[in-house]
Structures are given as structure tokens and as C-alpha cells.
Amino acid sequence: xxxxxxxxxxxKLARDFAENEIPQELQDEIEATHELPVAFREKxxxxxxxxxxxxxxxxxxxxDTLAYVLMIxxxxxxSMVSSIYISGANSLGSGPLMLAGTQExxxxxxxxxxxxxxxxxxGLTEPGAGSDAGGVQTTAVKDGDYWILNGRKCxxxxxxxxxxxxxxxxxxxxxxxxxxxxxxxxxxxxxxxLGKPENKMGIIGVPTSDIIMEDVCVHDNDRLGxxxxxxxxxxxxLDYGRLGVSAQSLGVGQAAxxxxxxxxxxxxxxxxxxxDFQAIRFMIADMAxxxxxxxxxxxxxxxxxxxxxxxxxxxxxxxxYYASEMCNHLAYKAVQIHGGYGYIKDYKVERLYRDARVxxxxxxxxxxxxxxxxxxxxK
Ligand SMILES: Cc1cc2nc3c(=O)[nH]c(=O)nc-3n(C[C@H](O)[C@H](O)[C@H](O)COP(=O)(O)OP(=O)(O)OC[C@H]3O[C@@H](n4cnc5c(N)ncnc54)[C@H](O)[C@@H]3O)c2cc1C
Numbered sequence: 001x002x003x004x005x006x007x008x009x010x011x012k013l014a015r016d017f018a019e020n021e022i023p024q025e026l027q028d029e030i031e032a033t034h035e036l037p038v039a040f041r042e043k044x045x046x047x048x049x050x051x052x053x054x055x056x057x058x059x060x061x062x063x064d065t066l067a068y069v070l071m072i073x074x075x076x077x078x079s080m081v082s083s084i085y086i087s088g089a090n091s092l093g094s095g096p097l098m099l100a101g102t103q104e105x106x107x108x109x110x111x112x113x114x115x116x117x118x119x120x121x122x123g124l125t126e127p128g129a130g131s132d133a134g135g136v137q138t139t140a141v142k143d144g145d146y147w148i149l150n151g152r153k154c155x156x157x158x159x160x161x162x163x164x165x166x167x168x169x170x171x172x173x174x175x176x177x178x179x180x181x182x183x184x185x186x187x188x189x190x191x192x193x194l195g196k197p198e199n200k201m202g203i204i205g206v207p208t209s210d211i212i213m214e215d216v217c218v219h220d221n222d223r224l225g226x227x228x229x230x231x232x233x234x235x236x237x238l239d240y241g242r243l244g245v246s247a248q249s250l251g252v253g254q255a256a257x258x259x260x261x262x263x264x265x266x267x268x269x270x271x272x273x274x275x276d277f278q279a280i281r282f283m284i285a286d287m288a289x290x291x292x293x294x295x296x297x298x299x300x301x302x303x304x305x306x307x308x309x310x311x312x313x314x315x316x317x318x319x320x321y322y323a324s325e326m327c328n329h330l331a332y333k334a335v336q337i338h339g340g341y342g343y344i345k346d347y348k349v350e351r352l353y354r355d356a357r358v359x360x361x362x363x364x365x366x367x368x369x370x371x372x373x374x375x376x377x378x379k
Contacts, residue, residue: 001295001296001299001300003070006067007066007067007070010063010067010070010071011070011071011073011074013071014070014071014073014074014075015074015077017047017049017074017075018074018075018077018078018079018082019078021043021047022075022078022079022082026040027078027079027081027351030079030081030204030205031204031205031351033205034197034204034205034207035205035207036081036082036085036205036206040082041085041161042116044082044085044086044116045115045116045117046116047116048060048061048114048116049071049075049086050086050089050090050113050114050115050116050119051089051090051094051113051114051115051116052067052068052071052086052090053065053068053090053091053094053098053240054090054094054098054110054111054113054114058106058107058110058111058114059110059111059112059114059115060110060114061114064302064306065240065243065302065303065305065306066299066302066303066306068090068243068244068247068302069243069244069246069247069250069298069299069302070247071086071247072086072087072090072244072247072248072251073247073248073250073251073254074251075251076247076248076249076250076251076252076255077251077252077254077255077258078251078255080202080203080248080251080252080352080355080356081203081204081205081206081355083247083248083251084157084203084206084248085158085206087241087244087245087247087248088119088120088121088122088157088158088206089113089119089120090244091237091240091241091243091244092120092121092122092157092166092237092238092241092363093113093119093120093121093122093162093166094110094113094114094120095122095236095237095240095241096122096166096182096224096225096233096234096237097109097110097113097120097166097184097224098110099225099233099236099237100182100224100225100226100229100233101224104221105184105221105222105224109164109184118163118164119158119161119162119163120162120163120164120165120166121156121157121158121159121161121162121164121165121166121187121211122156122157122165122166122237122241123153123156123159123165123166123167123168123185123211124136124153124168124234125153125154125155125156126138126151126152126153126154127152127154131364131365131367131368133168133177133231133234134176134177134180134231135176136151136168136169136170136180137151137170138150138151138152138153138167138168138169138170138213139151139169139170139171139173140167140169140170140171140181140183140218141171142171142220143217145219145220146217146218146219146220147169147171147181147183147217147218147219147220147223148215148216148217149167149169149183149185149191149213149215149216149217149218150213150214150215150216151169151213152210152211152212152213153165153167153210153211153213154195154210155198155208155210155362156208156209156210156211157206157207157208157362158206158207158208159187159194159207159208159209159210159211160194160197160207160209161207162187163186163187163188164184164185164186164187165184165185165187165211166182166183166184166185166224167182167183167184167185167211167213167218168180168181168182168230168231168234169181169183169230171227171228172228175228177231178228178231179228180228180230180231180234181223181225181226181227181228181229181230182223182224182225182229182230182233182234183218183222183223183224184218184222184223184224185213185216185218185222186218186222187211189216189217189218190216190217191213191214191215191216191217192211192212192213192214192216193211193212193214194209194210194211194212195209195210195211195212196209197209200358201354201357201358202351202354202355202356202357202358203355203358235313238363238364239305239312239313239316240305240316241363242316242317242319242320242363242364242369243298243301243302243305243316243319243320244363245320245323245324245359245362245363246294246297246298246301246316246319246320246323246324247298248327248359249294249298249320249323249324249326249327249356249359250291250294250295250298250323250327252327252330252331252352252355252356252359253287253290253291253294253323253326253327253330253331253356254291255348255352256287256327256330256331256333256334256349256352256356257284257287257288257291257330257334259334259338259347259348259349259352260283260284260287260330260333260334260337260338260349261275261284263337263338263341264280264284264337267338267339274337280337283333283336283337284337286333287329287330287333287334290326290329290330291326291330293322293326294319294322294323294326294327297315297318297319297322297323298319298323300315300319301315301316301318301319311376313372313376314372314373314376314377317364317369317372317373318369318373320363320364320369321360321366321369321370321373323359324359324360324366325360325366327356327359328356328357328359328360330356331349331352331353331355331356332353334349334352334353335349335350335353
């Protein structure tokens with residue numbers, strides 16, 4: 001797709017931010033300390049990047065989905081972990097609010113997120129309910145003006161940074177996915193504790209942990225949307241989230257290709273550049289072609305989503321499925337082209353290989369995307 005001038009400018013702005021503000025030394029510090037430095041998080045907050053998708057009237061940038069995806073792609077090209085911190089606030093954290101928030105809730109929660117004064121998390125997954133998200137066991141029982149929440153969420157991105165978490169809990173345990181309600185849970189409420197930060201393979205620096213709820217009292221004013229309508233809110237939020245992961249996959253894929261091309265031009269064996277061997281040239285040709293195909297799929301899905309196309313969910317799943325698998329292939333090949341050096345942490349491809357791996361797992365595994373696509377075609 002040939003991007004119009006407006007989108008090219010968005011891409012350039014995001015690229016400039018990523019290249020100037022996320023230098024290699026900062027990325028190495030994040031990997032070594034397993035934390036995004038406070039000063040860096042403040043810089044992101046001030047830049048307006050946490051409110052790319054929120055409406056201008058609520059302190060955000062009011063960007064459409066394609067502009068959002070272009071920004072996430074460019075940031076992920078330099079730093080996947082920074083792009084997750086940004087997409088976490090824009091998609092999974094704000095999505096439920098944008099879909100179901102009352103004016104009062106939008107002012108109270110979405111505005112401060114967009115202005116970088118608060119950070120949200122998204123609490124759907126549980127130890128017994130991953131792909132089968134409708135099977136959550138966390139309960140919310142009404143008690144006067146309050147709801148009493150009990151349960152355990154797991155794998156929650158940025159839980160230790162979060163001021164609020166969107167919690168999906170059963171309000172009618174017998175009704176399956178039709179008995180789930182969304183709550184905006186203040187992370188300072190009594191009864192909330194966190195599990196230890198997970199020791200992850202990649203995306204090191206955005207902590208992931210369990211959230212344990214023991215008799216947590218959430219006011220009915222912080223119920224988001226209608227009772228028992230939370231599951232559809234989660235699924236619609238995930239459509240946008242999947243486009244964010246697709247964008248991250250494009251960014252990581254582009255970085256893998258860039259590194260592979262650079263190395264293939266520099267490294268000499270048997271008296272010539274390895275880039276002159278046909279085996280390496282074909283690998284690079286395949287990488288560029290897969291990346292181009294994924295980019296078309298992702299950008300097109302953004303446009304269909306904003307047009308409310310009836311099959312937009314299927315296209316979001318196709319984009320996420322193809323792009324996340326693509327970035328894994330590209331990272332694998334980039335390491336292969338680097339030979340033994342690709343296995344060494346001094347080379348960027350080693351981190352790309354680890355960071356890429358999560359994209360076909362979170363926000364719905366590749367198998368779940370295949371199920372969504374097939375269900376659309378075979379209904
Ligand atoms: C780093 C990280 C961050 C995350 N952040 C968040 C977050 O912020 N909030 C949140 O709520 N969740 C988060 N998650 C959870 C993530 O969305 C789940 O891990 C994911 O949905 C898969 O669930 P699971 O891990 O329980 O795997 P399972 O559902 O147990 O799947 C195991 C395997 O079985 C396959 N499988 C399952 N069901 C089917 C089926 N019907 N047909 C075919 N194959 C199937 C899967 O594809 C997979 O290969 C995060 C996960 C990770 C790793």
C-alpha cells in the first residue's frame with residue numbers, strides 16, 4: 001500500500017522518536033535491569049504516545065488505527081519492549097474504556113491515561129483460562145453499592161506499573177462467557193497483591209505478573225458497561241490489540257531484515273561477501289517478500305476495522321496470525337545469516353529472536369487466530 005503524505009509523516013515522526021530517544025545503551029540498560037527507567041517512562045508519558053488512539057477531546061491524539069499501527073511498528077523496529085509499554089496503554093488498557101466508558105469514567109480514567117498521568121493494565125487471563133478466556137473463575141458478587149472480587153489473574157503485562165486494571169470477572173458463573181462483567185480496579189485497593197515478576201524469554205523490561213484479589217471491594221461506579229456484557233468488550237478490545245501485535249511484528253520483522261542485509265554485506269567467507277552466496281540471497285529475498293505481504297495484510301485490516309467492515313475481526317486475526325509468524329521466521333533467518341555471532345548477545349538479532357517469540361502467543365495464539373478465521377468462513 002502506498003501511504004499518503006499524512007501517514008508517511010506519522011511514520012517519520014515515530015521513527016525519529018524511536019531512533020533519538022531509545023538509544024542502544026538505554027535498551028541494554030533495560031535488559032540488564034529488567035526495568036524501564038522511570039525517566040524513560042516519564043518521557044513517553046510526556047510525548048503523548050500513551051494516548052495515540054484516545055480522542056482529542058479527552059487529551060489524546062485522536063489517531064485512526066492505521067496511524068496508530070504505523071507508530072507502533074516504527075517504535076518496535078527499534079525497541080519491542082518500548083512499543084509494548086506504549087501499546088499497553090493505547091489498546092488493551094484503554095480499549096475497554098473507549099468501548100464502554102460513561103462520560104464520567106472517560107474523564108476519570110481515559111483522560112489521565114492519554115495525558116500520561118496514569119497507566120492501565122488488562123486482566124483477562126487466568127491460570128485455568130488462557131485461550132478459553134470465557135472460562136475465567138474470578139468472581140464479582142454484588143454487596144450494596146459494591147462488588148466483591150475474588151480470584152487470580154496471570155501474565156498481566158505491566159501489572160506492577162499499573163494504577164488501574166480492567167478486570168473481567170464472572171457475575172453469573174452459570175452463564176459461561178455471557179456471565180462476565182468488566183470492572184475498573186484501582187490497584188491500591190485493599191486485598192490486591194501481585195505475584196513475582198515472571199522471568200521471561202524476551203520483552204525483558206515490561207514486567208508480567210499475577211494479580212491476586214481477595215475480597216476486593218470495587219464500587220458500582222467502576223463497573224464498566226452493562227452487567228454480563230464484559231466478554232464482548234474483551235473480544236472487541238482484542239481486535240485492536242491484535243493489530244497492535246501485528247504492528248510490533250512488522251517492526252521486529254523489519255529490524256531482522258535490516259540487520260540481515262547489513263551483515264550479509266559486511267561478512268566475508270571463502271573470499272567473498274556472504275551476501276553473494278545464492279543461499280543467503282534467497283533467504284533475504286524470502287524475508288523481504290514475507291514482510292511486504294504481512295505489511296499489506298496489516299495495513300488493510302486497519303482500514304477495514306475503521307470502516308466497521310462486518311468481517312473486520314477475521315481480517316484482524318489474519319493480520320495477527322500471518323505477521324506474528326512472519327516475524328518469527330525473519331528473526332530465525334536473521335540469526336542464521338549471522339552464523340554463530342547471531343547467538344551472541346552483542347548482536348541485535350539475538351534479542352530480536354527472543355522478543356519475536358511472544359507475538360504468536362499473546363493476545364490469542366496463532367491457533368486461536370486460525371479458529372477465528374475458520375469460524376468466519378464456515379458459519
Ligand atoms: C508475556 C505475556 C504477556 C501477557 N499479557 C497479558 C495481559 O496483559 N493480559 C492478559 O489478560 N493476558 C496476558 N497474557 C496471556 C496470553 O494472552 C495467554 O498466554 C494466551 O492467550 C494463551 O493462553 P495460555 O498461555 O493459557 O495457553 P493455552 O490456552 O493453555 O494454550 C496452550 C496451547 O494449546 C493451544 N490451544 C488452546 N486451545 C486450543 C484450541 N481450541 N484449538 C487448538 N489449539 C488450542 C494454544 O494455541 C497453545 O498452543 C500474556 C502472556 C504472555 C506470555
